[in-house]
Amino acid sequence: MSPRTGRPKAENPLNVNLKVRFDQETNNRLLDYCEKHGVTRTEAIRRGIHLLLEQEK
Known part of the structure; x- marks a missing residue:
């Protein structure tokens, strides 16, 4: 039997979808x-969330 092919399982899969609505100025x-x-928009938003959580400590 051949070994499995494809991507290995991620340690922390990104399986939560979130919809966010912005005004035009914020989006720009x-x-x-x-x-x-x-960076991508998603990565920028993740960084922002991490910054907010770190400030709370």
Whole structure:
């Protein structure tokens, strides 16, 4: 029998979907940030959430 092929299972899978609504100005600022820092919108939002949680400590 051949070994399994495909991607290995992730340690912390990203399996939660979240819908967020922004006004146009916020979205434009987010897009500018993403372009400047070379990240996706999702990654930028994750970074923002992590920053908020770290400030709370």
